[in-house]
Structures are given as structure tokens and as C-alpha cells.
Amino acid sequence: MTTKQRVLVSAMRYEAKGILSVEMVSAQDEDLAQFSAGGHIDVFFRKGLVRQYSLINDPEEKNRYQFAVLLEREGRGGSAFVHKSLRVGDVIEVSQPRNNFKLNDDADSHVFVAGGIGITPFISMAHHCRRHARPMKLYYCARAPETTAFVEQLTEIFGENTEVHYDGGDPSKSIDLTQLVAKEKGSQLYCCGPRGLMDALSDVVYRHGGSLLTEDFNPAGSKTHTENSNDGGFTIELLRSGVSVDVVPGQTIIEALQAANIEVETSCEAGVCGTCVVDYVDGEPIHNDVVLMPDEQEKSVALCVAGCNSKKLVVDL
Ligand code: FES
Numbered sequence: 336m337t338t339k340q341r342v343l344v345s346a347m348r349y350e351a352k353g354i355l356s357v358e359m360v361s362a363q364d365e366d367l368a369q370f371s372a373g374g375h376i377d378v379f380f381r382k383g384l385v386r387q388y389s390l391i392n393d394p395e396e397k398n399r400y401q402f403a404v405l406l407e408r409e410g411r412g413g414s415a416f417v418h419k420s421l422r423v424g425d426v427i428e429v430s431q432p433r434n435n436f437k438l439n440d441d442a443d444s445h446v447f448v449a450g451g452i453g454i455t456p457f458i459s460m461a462h463h464c465r466r467h468a469r470p471m472k473l474y475y476c477a478r479a480p481e482t483t484a485f486v487e488q489l490t491e492i493f494g495e496n497t498e499v500h501y502d503g504g505d506p507s508k509s510i511d512l513t514q515l516v517a518k519e520k521g522s523q524l525y526c527c528g529p530r531g532l533m534d535a536l537s538d539v540v541y542r543h544g545g546s547l548l549t550e551d552f553n554p555a556g557s558k559t560h561t562e563n564s565n566d567g568g569f570t571i572e573l574l575r576s577g578v579s580v581d582v583v584p585g586q587t588i589i590e591a592l593q594a595a596n597i598e599v600e601t602s603c604e605a606g607v608c609g610t611c612v613v614d615y616v617d618g619e620p621i622h623n624d625v626v627l628m629p630d631e632q633e634k635s636v637a638l639c640v641a642g643c644n645s646k647k648l649v650v651d652l
Pocket of ligand 1: 600603606638
């Protein structure tokens with residue numbers, strides 16, 4: 336179980352058209368739990384409405400968290416809540432910070448490729464790299480200046496290593512990723528933004544070589560429900576209590592556990608946040624998440640989206 340923190344919304348500000356930043360301080364006048372560059376928190380707006388946001392302030396700051404939200408008209412309700420209902424003075428809960436998008440400490444230089452609101456994890460990374468004099472460069476792809484947030488702040492941090500690329504929404508004017516990868520050969524590349532940008536950059540890196548880390552806060556689409564190769568379902572066994580629960584076809588592990596009155600902490604329920612990750616000691620899970628690295632999947636599983644290839648999955652719960 337993670338300990339939630341009570342925070343007070345202390346400031347909200349438009350950073351660009353449709354992009355609102357939210358600053359929060361402790362509601363108990365305490366230091367907030369420290370986060371690392373690229374880290375995020377779950378924000379519990381109200382029951383059933385939990386969203387993950389990258390923290391955009393300097394990780395050295397202990398007195399506040401800041402995140403930014405683009406109003407998505409076709410979104411799942413989190414951005415609309417921030418823009419229309421959340422107000423300065425509100426007290427809400429947030430999780431302990433987590434980080435699925437860490438800087439590669441072994442890299443000599445860091446190159447960040449952001450698309451639109453995907454800029455957010457790179458802001459805390461930039462603060463960190465500047466403090467520790469780590470070479471870095473930013474490619475910031477966006478549609479138009481009026482919808483592009485934090486350009487002034489980032490230009491101040493990155494100096495001449497800032498390239499802002501506006502395409503006006505025309506794919507033919509997109510940044511040349513092949514050229515970018517060739518130019519930045521030897522650097523650790525990072526990408527966060529629309530799925531199309533991340534896939535295109537992954538493809539170029541795959542074909543031309545290089546090292547790329549990506550951050551994806553998008554739910555895992557069709558994989559949000561259990562993929563289960565056992566037509567007849569499987570059994571999940573809880574190691575610590577010895578309790579066994581059947582997971583029937585079409586049911587998620589979380590749903591099966593809840594039906595048995597066993598509560599497991601969840602947040603995104605889409606395999607992207609890591610809240611429901613537990614270790615397993617036996618069985619062959621089908622990993623449908625985007626949060627665990629391949630080596631982590633050898634011992635851990637994100638219960639909210641996992642299926643199972645074996646008849647039984649034994650987890651450390
Ligand atoms: Fe977010 Fe499972 S609840 S990964």
C-alpha cells in the first residue's frame with residue numbers, strides 16, 4: 336500500500352492555450368515526498384477519477400509539486416475536471432511519486448524529443464541535468480506557438496540547445512527524425528508525446544541504431560482487459576494468505592479479487608501507472624502493461640491488465 340499525501344491546490348495558471356498548470360503544497364504544512372527527474376504522481380480528484388501526471392518542477396523542491404494538463408475534449412474526464420472543476424484552495428490526495436521514465440545515468444548526453452504536452456517529464460529532467468552539468472538537448476515538436484507551453488522557461492534552461500519545431504498540424508512539415516537520429520548518434524534519446532511520434536522515432540532508431548526511452552501515459556487500448564490463453568480461465572493464488580480465487584474468461588484479475596472482497600490498490604487500471612504491480616513466484620503471466628521493462632516482467636506483473644498462460648498464477652500478496 337502506498338501512503339497518500341494530502342495537498343492543497345495553491346496556484347493554477349494558463350501556460351498556453353488549453354494548457355493549465357497546477358501547483359500543490361502540503362495541506363499539513365510538511366515537506367512533500369521527494370521525486371526524481373521524470374517522475375509522476377497519481378492525483379485522486381474524487382472517487383473513481385484518478386490520473387497520472389508528470390511533475391514539472393525542480394526535483395530538489397520539497398515544498399511543492401507542479402503538473403500541467405492539456406484540455407482534451409475527447410479525453411476520459413481527467414483533463415476536463417482539472418480545467419472546469421478543480422480550483423485554488425481545494426484539498427485533494429496524491430500518491431507517493433513514482434518513476435517509470437528515469438534518466439539513463441550511464442549516458443554521456445541526453446536528447447529529449449517532445450511532442451506537445453509530452454514536454455512535461457522533460458522539464459524536471461532538464462532541471463536535474465542543469466544542476467548536475469549533464470549535456471542535454473531539446474527537440475520540442477508542436478503545432479503552433481499559442482498552444483505550446485513552457486518555451487521561455489525551457490529556452491532559459493537549454494540555451495542554444497533548444498529546437499522548437501512547429502508543423503502547423505501538417506504531417507509533411509514534421510521534424511525529420513532520420514536526420515535527428517543521425518545528428519544525435521551516441522546520445523541517449525528520450526521521447527514523450529503522441530503515439531505517432533513515439534512509434535516513428537522508435538522505427539528510425541530500430542533501423543539506424545541508437546538508444547531510445549519512451550514514456551507512454553496512454554491507456555493500453557485493447558489490452559485493458561485480460562488476455563487469457565486459458566479458455567477455461569485460471570486461478571490466482573495469494574502467497575501470504577494462501578487464498579485462491581478463480582479468474583473466469585473475460586474477467587480481469589482485479590475484478591476477480593474484488594468479487595472475492597480482496598482489495599488491491601489500483602489507479603489507471605490500464606497498465607500504465609504501476610500502482611497494481613506485484614511480484615509473482617509461480618505461473619506464466621501474460622504481460623499486457625506498458626510499465627514494466629522486460630527484465631522486470633520476469634518477476635513482477637501488473638495485475639490490472641495481466642492474463643495468464645498457465646493454470647495458476649501465484650503472487651506475493
Ligand atoms: Fe495502473 Fe495497474 S493500476 S498499472
